[in-house]
Every structure is written in C-alpha cells, then in structure tokens.
Amino acid sequence: MDAKQQGARGRAPGTRISRVPGRQGVKGALSPLPAPRSLLVSPSYQPLVTVLFSVAAGIVLDRYSPATEQTTWFAVWWCLAVCSLAVWWWAWRRRRDTLAAWPLLAAAAFAAASWHDARWHLFERHELARYADYEPAPACIFAVAREMPERVPAPEPSPLRAIPGSERSRLTIDVVSIRDGKTSRPAAGRCQLAVEGHLLGVRPGDRLRVFGQLAAPSPPLNPGEFDFAAHGRADRQLTRVRSSAPECVSVIHRSSGRGPANFLEAVRVAGKRIVRSYVGPDRAGLANAVLLGAREALRAEETLPYLLTGTIHVLVVSGLNVAILAAGLFFLIQLGVVSRRAGLALIMLVVVAYAIVAESQPPVVRAAVFAVLVCIAAWNGRPIAPFNTLAATGLVVLAINPGDLFRPGPQLSFLAVATLIWIGNRGGLIPSGPSDWVERMFAADQPWYVHSLVRWGRNVGWLGGPPDRLEQMIAAARPRYVRSLIWCGGTVRWLVYASLVVALTTLPLVLHRFHVGSPIAVLISPVVWVVVFVAMWSGFVLLSIGWLIPPVAVGCGAVCNLSLAGLDGLVQWADSVPAGHFWAAGPAWWWVLGFYLGLMLVMVRGRTLAPRRWHVAVLCAWIVVGIVPSLARTWSRDALECSFVAVGHGACVVLEAPTGETVVYDAGALGAPEYATQTIASYLWHRGIRRIDGLVISHADVDHYNAVPGLLERFRVGAVYVSPMMFDVVGETGGGPEVLRNAIRTAGVPIREIWSGDRLRVGSDLTVHVLHPPRLGVVGTDNANSITLAVEFQGRRFLLPGDLESPGLEDVMAELPYDCDVLLAPHHGSRRSDPPGFAAWSTPEWVVISGGGSDEVGPVVQTYEDSGAYVMRTSERGVVRFSMGPGGLKMASWRPPR
Numbered sequence: 001m002d003a004k005q006q007g008a009r010g011r012a013p014g015t016r017i018s019r020v021p022g023r024q025g026v027k028g029a030l031s032p033l034p035a036p037r038s039l040l041v042s043p044s045y046q047p048l049v050t051v052l053f054s055v056a057a058g059i060v061l062d063r064y065s066p067a068t069e070q071t072t073w074f075a076v077w078w079c080l081a082v083c084s085l086a087v088w089w090w091a092w093r094r095r096r097d098t099l100a101a102w103p104l105l106a107a108a109a110f111a112a113a114s115w116h117d118a119r120w121h122l123f124e125r126h127e128l129a130r131y132a133d134y135e136p137a138p139a140c141i142f143a144v145a146r147e148m149p150e151r152v153p154a155p156e157p158s159p160l161r162a163i164p165g166s167e168r169s170r171l172t173i174d175v176v177s178i179r180d181g182k183t184s185r186p187a188a189g190r191c192q193l194a195v196e197g198h199l200l201g202v203r204p205g206d207r208l209r210v211f212g213q214l215a216a217p218s219p220p221l222n223p224g225e226f227d228f229a230a231h232g233r234a235d236r237q238l239t240r241v242r243s244s245a246p247e248c249v250s251v252i253h254r255s256s257g258r259g260p261a262n263f264l265e266a267v268r269v270a271g272k273r274i275v276r277s278y279v280g281p282d283r284a285g286l287a288n289a290v291l292l293g294a295r296e297a298l299r300a301e302e303t304l305p306y307l308l309t310g311t312i313h314v315l316v317v318s319g320l321n322v323a324i325l326a327a328g329l330f331f332l333i334q335l336g337v338v339s340r341r342a343g344l345a346l347i348m349l350v351v352v353a354y355a356i357v358a359e360s361q362p363p364v365v366r367a368a369v370f371a372v373l374v375c376i377a378a379w380n381g382r383p384i385a386p387f388n389t390l391a392a393t394g395l396v397v398l399a400i401n402p403g404d405l406f407r408p409g410p411q412l413s414f415l416a417v418a419t420l421i422w423i424g425n426r427g428g429l430i431p432s433g434p435s436d437w438v439e440r441m442f443a444a445d446q447p448w449y450v451h452s453l454v455r456w457g458r459n460v461g462w463l464g465g466p467p468d469r470l471e472q473m474i475a476a477a478r479p480r481y482v483r484s485l486i487w488c489g490g491t492v493r494w495l496v497y498a499s500l501v502v503a504l505t506t507l508p509l510v511l512h513r514f515h516v517g518s519p520i521a522v523l524i525s526p527v528v529w530v531v532v533f534v535a536m537w538s539g540f541v542l543l544s545i546g547w548l549i550p551p552v553a554v555g556c557g558a559v560c561n562l563s564l565a566g567l568d569g570l571v572q573w574a575d576s577v578p579a580g581h582f583w584a585a586g587p588a589w590w591w592v593l594g595f596y597l598g599l600m601l602v603m604v605r606g607r608t609l610a611p612r613r614w615h616v617a618v619l620c621a622w623i624v625v626g627i628v629p630s631l632a633r634t635w636s637r638d639a640l641e642c643s644f645v646a647v648g649h650g651a652c653v654v655l656e657a658p659t660g661e662t663v664v665y666d667a668g669a670l671g672a673p674e675y676a677t678q679t680i681a682s683y684l685w686h687r688g689i690r691r692i693d694g695l696v697i698s699h700a701d702v703d704h705y706n707a708v709p710g711l712l713e714r715f716r717v718g719a720v721y722v723s724p725m726m727f728d729v730v731g732e733t734g735g736g737p738e739v740l741r742n743a744i745r746t747a748g749v750p751i752r753e754i755w756s757g758d759r760l761r762v763g764s765d766l767t768v769h770v771l772h773p774p775r776l777g778v779v780g781t782d783n784a785n786s787i788t789l790a791v792e793f794q795g796r797r798f799l800l801p802g803d804l805e806s807p808g809l810e811d812v813m814a815e816l817p818y819d820c821d822v823l824l825a826p827h828h829g830s831r832r833s834d835p836p837g838f839a840a841w842s843t844p845e846w847v848v849i850s851g852g853g854s855d856e857v858g859p860v861v862q863t864y865e866d867s868g869a870y871v872m873r874t875s876e877r878g879v880v881r882f883s884m885g886p887g888g889l890k891m892a893s894w895r896p897p898r
Contacts, residue, residue, distance in 0.1 A: 046388035051108055052395055058109030059116045059402045072121040077114035081107045116402040119236060124188040128175045129216055129238035131187065136213035141187065141241065142252075143173035145206045148265045149199040150296040153285075159736040160673040160706040169199035169246070170296065172237070173208065192232070192240045199246045204262050205255025212243035221646035221878035222894060224686035225679055234403025267357055268292060271543050278542055278557025283564045289315040290532065290564070291539040293358045300674055305575040307514070310503070310521025314532050314567070321358070322351055322367035324536050344375040362397050362404045363413035369393040370417070386421040387603075390414065408513040412506055415596075419505040420498060422603045492526045499525035508595050511586035515685055515714075520580035527570055535563035583714040585685035591626040598622070629688075639885025640766060640793040642822065645683050646874035646894070649828060649851040650703040652680050653800055655791060656687065658885075659763035663694040665789060665800050667707040677710030683879065684715065693718040694760065698802030699786040700726055702736045709743035717749045721760075724753045725777045725785045754787065767792045772804070772812050783827065784808035796821050796884045799842055803827040809834055813841045821889055822882055825849045825864070829857045829873075839867040846891065848880050849873045 058077075065073050084107035091100035123129070128141070149169040157164060171193055178187040193210060202208065216239055217229040232238065243249055255262065271292055276284040285297035295303070295315055306312045329347045338346060348371070355368035370393045377384045394414060397404055404410045478486075499522045507517060538559040546553030574580055587595075602615060609615075641656040650669030656662055662684075669676035684692075692715050697705045711717070727737050744751055754760070755775045760768040772788035786802030797820040804812065804826040823844035826833035828851040839847075847864045849857060852873035861871045870891075872880045878894030 046385045046391065048388045048391035048395065050105060052391040052398075054105040054109040055112040055395060055398055056405055058112035059398065059405050061109070062113035062116045063120065063406070072117055074114050074117040074122060077110045077117060081110035081114065084110060112398065112402065115399075119402060120233065123236070123238070126186045126188045127238065128178065128187045128189040128191060128214075131178055132214050132216040132239045134216055134218045136215040136242065139212065139214035139241070140179040141175055141191075141210050141212075141214070142177045142179075142184070143175045143191065143193075143208050143210060145202050145204055145208055146172045146174055146190075146261070147204055148269065149195070149202055150294070151198060152296050153299055155299055155672065156301050158673065159739050160702060160709070162670045162702045162706070165672070166196055167198060169195045169197065171199075171202065173210070173241075175239075176207070189239065190235070190237045192237055193243070193249070194240065195243045195246055195249055197246045199249055202249070202251060203255055203257065204265050205257075205259065206251045207253035207255075209250050209252050210241055210243060211248040212241040214239060214241050216240075220894075221874065222679060222683045222686075223879070224682035226682075231407075234401065234407070264357065268294070270547075271357075274543060274547055274553070275539070275557075278546065278553045279539075279561045279564070280557070283561050283568075286315075286564050286568065287535070287539060287560060290321075290535055291543065293321075293361060293364075300672075305571050308516060308518060308581045309524070309571050309574040310518030310581075311524070311528055311571055311574075314528065321536060322354065322364060322371060324533050325354060325540065326351060326371045327533075328537055328540075341379060344379050348372050348375045360400075362401070362407070362410040365397050365400065366390075366393045366410070366413055366417070369396050386424075387418070390417055390421065408509070411509060415506055415509065416502050418603070419502050423498065423501050495526040495529055496522060505599070508587055508592050511584050512589065512592045513586075515586050515681070516581055516583055518581045520574045520577055524570060524574050528567065531563050531567045531570065535560050535567065538563065583681075585688055585690060587626045588629070591622070595622060639883045639887075640791075640796075641687075641881060641883055642791070642798055643683070643687075643879055643881040644824065644848045644850060644872075644874055645680055646878045646880075647676055647679050647707075647850070648875070650676060651698075651802070651824070651828070651850045652676075652707070653824065654684065654687070654689075655762070655766070655768075656689070657763040657766045659765075661693040661762050661766075662689050662691065663696065663760075663762055663768070664692050664711075665696045666698050666704040666802065667695065667711055668702060668704045669707065670703040673706040673710065676707035677714075680707050681711060681714050689715075691716045691718070693762070694721060695719070696721045696754075696787060696789065697726065697740075698788075698800075699723065699782045700737050701782060701803060704802065705740055706736070708740060712743055712747040712749060717747065719750050719752050720744050721752050721754050721787075723773055723777070723785055723787050724755060724775060725773065725782065726753075765793060771815070771818075772801075772808060774811070778808050778811055780807050781805065786826075788812055790818060790820070793884055796889060798822045798824075798882075799844070800824045801826045801833075801838075803830075803833075805830075805832050806834070809838065813837065817841050817843070819843050820845075821884075822846045822848065823869070825852075825860070828852065829860045831856070831860055835860045835863040836867075839864050839869065843867070844869045845889075846882070847871045849875075851875055 062073060062077065084103040087103035088100050088107060091097075091103065131139070149171045152168040152170055154167045155161070155165040173191050173193050175187045175189050175191050177184040179185075193212070195212075217232050219229045220227050232240075272284075272288050272294065275287045275291065279287045285302075288294040289298055298315065303312065303315060306315055326347055329343065329350060351368045351371045355364045358364050370389055373389045373392060374384060376382075377389075397410060503518075503522050511517060538556045542553055542556035542560060546556055598618065601609060610618075638658055640658060641654075643654040643656075645652040645654060647669040648671060650671075651666040652668070653665040654662065655665070664680075667676070667680050669679070692711070695708065695711070695717055697708065697720065708720070727741055741751070754770050756770055756772050758770040760770070762768060769790040769792065770787065771790050773785040777785045783803040783805040784807055786804045786808065788802065788804055789798075789800040791798035791800065797818070799818060799820040799822070801812070801824060809826070818841065820842050821844065823842055823846070825835075825847050826838060829835075829849040844864075845868075847869045849861070849871065851857075852861075852875050857873070861873070864871050872891075872893060874880060876895065877897065880891065880893050883890045883892075
C-alpha cells in the first residue's frame with residue numbers, strides 16, 4: 001500500500017483533500033465536504049422549456065391553418081414529423097448535435113400539430129353535429145351517461161330578467177343513435193344535456209333515451225364575445241340538448257354500478273353529502289367549490305364578487321388547492337410524524353388522488369404533476385430545474401388536451417407559477433451551481449425570506465447539514481411572542497410582495513380576457529391565504545376521517561363553516577371598497593403576445609440582456625405602442641360608424657361620431673341581463689370605447705334596457721335620455737323601470753327627457769332628431785311611445801324606431817315621408833309594425849332586423865326585399881356595421897352569409 005492510499009484510509013469521514021483559498025503554500029489541508037446538492041439548479045440548461053414552446057407553436061400552427069371538413073392537415077403534419085425525425089437521425093449519427101436539435105424540435109412541433117388536428121378536426125362519420133343546426137330542433141337520441149347529473153340552482157329573481165330562470169340538471173352524455181321517425185340512425189359524439197328541473201336516478205354508464213331540443217353552439221355573433229362553440233369543441237362537444245322536464249329523460253338500461261367512473265362519482269357524491277351535513281346548507285355550495293371544484297351550486301350573483309376582487313381562483317380547484325394540501329403534508333414530515341421517504345410517497349399518493357377526484361382540471365393537473373416531480377427529485381436526491389419542471393407539467397397538460405393552450409385558466413395558472421419561480425430566482429432561491437448553495441444562501445445580502453426558507457429546509461433535512469448554532473441561540477433568546485411576530489410579519493410581507501408581482505405580471509392577460517383589474521386583491525391576499533388554508537385543511541380532515549369519527553367531523557365542519565364565512569365576508573367587503581377594482585378595454589392580442597414574449601426573454605436572460613433601466617424604457621415604449629392605435633382610430637376617423645350589435649331578441653345600436661363621441665341607442669336582450677351586459681360591453685371594448693356620451697332608452701320594455709345597470713358600472717356615461725313616459729309605467733314597487741332609475745341615480749348619471757322636435761348635437765357634423773313620441777305621448781302601450789331617432793350625417797340618414805307600433809306608428813307616418821339609407825326594423829321585424837306601410841314611408845336601402853331568428857320574420861323580410869331594400873338579420877350575420885364617410889356608405893357584417 002503506497003503513501004497515497006494510506007492517507008486516504010486514514011482520512012476522517014466527511015473530509016477531502018483540497019486547496020484552501022488564501023493558503024497556496026499549504027498542500028493537502030483538510031476542509032469539509034460541500035453541502036449536498038440543492039433541490040434547485042440553475043435555469044441555464046432547461047431543455048423542456050424549448051420543447052414546450054415548440055409544441056405550443058405546432059398547436060397554434062394547426063389551429064390557424066386553413067382547413068375544411070374534406071381536407072385537414074393531420075397526414076401532412078405526421079409526414080413532416082417523420083421527415084424531421086429522419087433529418088435528426090442523420091445529424092445525430094454524424095455527431096452534429098447543434099444541427100440535430102433543430103429537426104428534433106420541428107418533429108415535436110409537427111407531432112403536436114397532428115395531435116391537435118386529430119382532436120379539433122377529426123370526428124366520427126356519424127357525429128351527432130351532422131344532424132344539428134344553430135337553431136334548436138326536436139330530436140330523440142339514445143346515449144350513455146358519463147356522469148351523475150349536477151344540480152344548477154335557479155338564478156335570483158330579478159325584474160331585469162324577462163324570462164325567469166329555473167333550476168336545471170346538467171350532465172355529459174355519449175351519443176349512441178338518433179331516431180329518425182320510427183327508425184334509428186347511428187350517431188356518435190359527446191354532448192351536453194341540460195334538463196329543466198331536478199333529474200334523479202341517473203348514474204354513469206346508464207343508457208338513456210332523451211327527448212329534447214338539439215342544437216349546435218353558435219359561434220360568436222360579435223367581435224370580443226366569448227366563443228362557446230370553440231370552448232366546447234376543445235372538449236370534443238359539438239352539440240347540446242335541452243329537455244323541458246325530467247320526464248323527457250328515461251333510463252332504458254341500468255349500468256352494473258361498477259367501474260372507475262361509478263367509483264369516482266360515488267366518492268364525489270359522498271363528499272358533497274358530508275360537506276352539506278357538517279358544514280351546513282348555507283355554506284355547502286361555497287365549501288364544495290373550494291374543496292372539490294364543484295361550482296354548479298353557486299349562482300352567478302355569488303361568484304361575481306370573487307371575480308371583481310381577484311379571488312375567483314379560490315372557487316376553482318387549482319394549483320392553490322394542491323399547494324395548500326402539499327404544504328400541510330410537508331409540515332407533517334417536518335414534525336417527524338412520518339419518515340422522509342414515506343412522507344414523499346404519501347404526498348404523491350394524496351396529490352394524485354385529489355387531482356382525480358377534482359375532475360383533473362388543467363390547473364390541478366399542472367400542480368399535481370409539479371408536486372410529483374418535485375417529490376421524485378427529492379426522493380432520489382436529484383436537483384430540480386424549476387422552469388424545466390414547469391415545462392414538463394405543461395407538456396402533460398397539452399398531451400391530455402391541446403385545446404387548453406387557448407384557455408385563460410391554464411394560461412393564468414402557468415403564468416403565475418412561472419412568475420413565482422422567477423422572483424424566487426431573483427431573490428437567490430436558485431443558485432448558479434450546487435457547489436455554492438450554502439455560501440449563497442447565508443450571504444448577508446440575501447432577502448429575509450431566503451433565510452427563512454433555508455432554515456426551514458435545513459430543519460427538514462433536505463438542504464444539508466444542521467443549522468447554525470449561533471443563529472439558533474440568538475433566536476431562542478428572543479421571547480416567544482417576538483419570534484411569532486417576526487415570523488408573521490415576514491410571511492405577510494412575502495405574501496403581499498408575491499401577490500403584487502403576480503398581479504402585475506398577469507394584469508395584461510386578465511384585462512385582455514376579462515377586462516377587469518383588482519388592485520384590492522394584493523391587499524387582502526395574506527388574509528385570503530390564511531382563511532383558505534384553514535378552510536381547506538379543516539375540509540380535508542372532514543372528508544378524510546370525519547365520516548369515521550363524528551366528533552372530529554362536527555369540529556372540522558364548524559371550523560370550515562366559520563372560515564368560509566370569514567372568506568365570504570372579506571370578499572364582500574373588498575367588493576365594496578371604492579377603486580378596489582376597475583373595468584377596462586384591455587390590450588389587443590398582439591400587444592399581449594409581445595409583452596409576454598419580452599417577459600420570457602427577461603426571465604431567461606435577465607441582466608445579461610440589458611441594464612435594468614433599458615427594461616423599463618422598453619416596457620414604457622411598448623405601453624405607448626398599445627395605446628396609440630386606439631387613439632389614432634379616433635384622431636383619423638372621418639366617417640360615422642353605426643353598429644347594430646347582435647344581442648338576440650333585443651336591441652343595441654352604437655353610433656361613433658367622427659369627433660370621438662359615442663351614443664348608444666337601447667341596450668338589452670330578452671335573456672339574462674348578465675349576458676346582454678357582457679355582449680354589449682365586449683363589443684364596446686373591442687372598438688376601444690371607454691366612455692358613452694349619451695345612452696338613449698327607447699321605451700320601458702326590459703329587452704331594451706336590462707343591460708344598462710351593468711354598463712353604468714363598466715363605463716363612464718355622460719347622460720341617459722328617456723321619454724317623458726318612461727318611468728310613468730312603473731307599477732308595483734321594485735319593477736324593472738324602478739330598478740333602472742335607481743341604478744342610474746346610484747351611478748350619478750343625469751336623466752334627461754326628450755320628445756319629438758328635440759335635437760341632439762353630437763360633435764360638429766352629426767345631428768340626431770327626435771321624431772317621436774310627443775310631449776304627452778300617445779294612447780297605447782309603451783311600444784307605441786318608443787323614442788324614434790333620425791340620425792343625419794353628410795346627407796345620409798339612419799332611422800331608429802325602437803318597438804314602434806300602432807297608434808304611434810300612424811303618428812310618425814302622418815308626417816312627411818322620411819327617405820332613409822338604413823332602417824332598424826320596428827319591433828324586431830314584427831308584422832304588427834306594418835312593414836309594407838313603413839317601408840313605403842321610409843324607402844330604406846338597407847334594413848336591419850335585430851334578432852329575427854324565428855320563422856315569423858320570413859314574410860317581413862320578403863316585404864322589405866320587395867320594396868327594394870337589402871335585409872340583414874343579426875341572428876344570422878352577427879353585428880352589422882355601417883360606415884358613412886367620403887367614400888359613401890359601406891356595410892360589413894361579422895359573419896358571412898350562409
């Protein structure tokens with residue numbers, strides 16, 4: 001044995017021979033081993049991030065590639081993927097690694113494009129959508145239930161709702177066949193079934209016979225409107241069926257009751273029953289939403305405050321839920337209740353099981369996969385590349401459903417987590433290499449939360465050796481209440497800081513998708529975290545062991561109920577805070593894309609890209625770039641824009657003057673006021689409109705004004721114009737006109753009465769004449785007293801008569817004929833509006849029917865066409881927009897003619 005071997009044998013464990021800096025003359029000095037490798041590594045090498053962007057690019061490429069039902073790109077993408085792999089193999093065999101990376105990424109992109117094409121374009125030959133149209137039609141279908149029915153509560157009664165809502169049951173079914181007369185035709189596809197009333201006795205696997213109205217979800221009728229058709233298509237649901245009563249759905253064959261689907265449904269139903277029993281019926285809906293993601297028991301009125309205060313994520317089982325669950329289990333490991341590896345196995349098992357029970361929504365899958373990968377790395381003592389791990393979760397989510405790439409929920413979830421990783425990296429949580437972990441973590445210039453995280457990690461035993469004894473002694477010398485206050489203060493500061501950075505990072509996407517910003521969310525975030533943590537863990541214990549130990553169930557139910565009451569009260573208070581939230585038009589999609597591409601570049605390169613002042617300068621310049629187009633649209637406008645918004649059976653006309661003023665004539669629909677408000681507001685935001693200078697309400701029918709209270713909350717309104725008879729029709733207390741008047745007064749907007757002979761000046765060239773009603777009105781219904789406006793601009797004329805009917809119709813036509821270019825058909829194209837006589841009196845070139853989806857409109861359309869007019873129905877063409885300027889009268893519609 002030589003001297004070197006003897007020295008190695010005699011060496012103390014945990015030491016090594018190395019040169020100590022500053023002692024070049026001493027060879028073979030002993031120094032301790034470096035700390036174990038950190039759980040976090042440098043983001044410089046994280047290849048899955050590049051793969052994720054390649055996959056996302058392939059999905060986007062397929063989504064916006066031109067395709068028809070006869071030809072798709074599926075085979076093309078697969079051929080390109082195979083060719084790319086062949087090029088990669090050639091380059092790899094010749095050890096040209098840099099060159100080989102590009103075809104490998106291209107292969108990933110083309111494979112993702114083919115997978116998206118298969119889910120987006122390829123359906124079975126007997127897909128049920130081939131029998132469906134946009135207009136509902138009676139049908140009898142046979143299907144298999146995929147789940148138990150969910151109860152959807154009836155909306156709150158409101159005088160602004162023309163058709164009262166009722167309780168519904170909702171479930172997803174797999175179609176087997178459709179009946180054509182006395183014979184059945186094969187059919188296939190997934191379908192959404194809605195039943196008026198409470199549907200009982202249906203389990204997963206049951207074979208059903210359904211009588212109802214079959215329809216295909218209509219694509220958006222207005223720009224900026226949510227695309228329900230694309231949302232359903234991403235889940236491969238191309239049709240929907242609505243049944244008028246539970247008796248329309250019958251079970252013709254019972255399932256065996258066995259199988260994974262039935263087991264999961266039984267678990268969910270049992271969980272909801274336990275929550276309702278011990279939490280109480282008042283908070284059961286909120287508890288089920290927080291614990292199980294079952295939001296169907298919450299009304300839209302209950303969820304709106306959570307949206308406005310930026311806390312809507314607590315009502316959706318998301319990464320927050322999984323993080324709270326995993327954090328609690330990590331705490332059990334820290335207490336030494338279970339061993340490290342047993343605890344990691346328990347965390348993986350519980351997280352995966354919870355994700356499955358919570359219906360595997362994309363944010364839950366993201367958080368569950370992330371937690372599992374972290375646990376696997378900790379089990380093997382391997383380092384974690386945070387962005388690489390996040391990219392791996394993204395690949396899993398897109399492999400399950402590539403359509404999730406375009407949904408705001410997954411987008412916001414991944415963006416928030418990436419932001420948290422980024423600020424952790426900037427704070428020193430991610431070292432440049434494993435060898436300097438301890439030195440960097442205990443550097444004096446590190447933030448307070450870094451030291452806290454390191455101390456916690458070392459106590460657990462995951463970040464190396466024991467904690468500093470001197471630091472322990474100093475901390476132990478402090479009184480307990482001082483230590484508690486220091487810990488609470490640091491936690492609150494960290495939560496506020498993290499919430500602020502996440503809120504600023506996600507703000508462009510939130511404004512683009514939802515048009516609302518919530519500054520109050522940053523201030524209430526620490527309390528929300530604490531309350532939700534208590535509510536979730538008391539609920540988890542209730543669902544886990546409460547059914548075995550009733551006293552535990554009673555205690556946990558009371559704690560969960562109390563914490564949820566605190567959460568609800570906090571959200572309601574935050575919603576009432578002035579300037580706690582604001583509505584805005586939001587940036588354009590290209591601006592949002594450019595912003596996040598730049599943000600990604602800053603995250604990856606950081607200070608090496610450019611000095612920090614240049615980051616701020618580029619951000620300010622990009623903000624200016626986003627603002628200029630909307631301003632330039634007003635500055636350069638030389639024409640009058642008149643848009644007839646598609647709101648179903650209702651009316652809304654938007655006049656945009658060349659000088660920038662905006663006048664809205666009517667704002668309502670026959671359906672829910674929330675739908676009418678969102679539809680009209682989305683169109684106004686799409687046009688870059690932030691202020692309504694004048695809002696004219698033609699008469700007191702609810703389908704002409706039920707969106708006004710919502711618009712008053714979202715826009716600045718100069719004045720509301722009504723007829724002298726508008727509020728004279730108020731009958732019982734709390735009627736629609738009274739609710740409308742109270743909303744206008746609460747908003748502080750003046751109400752001005754107008755009648756025939758009045759004239760409104762909008763800008764310098766636009767004149768609006770009031771033709772009807774007279775000061776004292778006419779004898780008849782409120783329709784007969786509809787405000788009729790004549791809009792004149794550069795010799796062109798628009799005529800807006802509302803729901804004008806007899807005897808008001810005769811009063812208007814008693815005047816000299818009014819030759820107009822564009823006419824809004826009175827009363828949505830009703831035959832009671834005397835189409836032949838009114839067409840002869842007004843001689844329009846264009847006629848727009850707001851609504852017009854029923855068959856009764858057909859003869860009216862024919863009448864106007866016989867008079868020489870072009871007829872446009874918003875139910876078919878979507879929003880119809882006319883532009884009057886130096887080039888003459890131009891018409892454009894959102895949808896092409898069918």
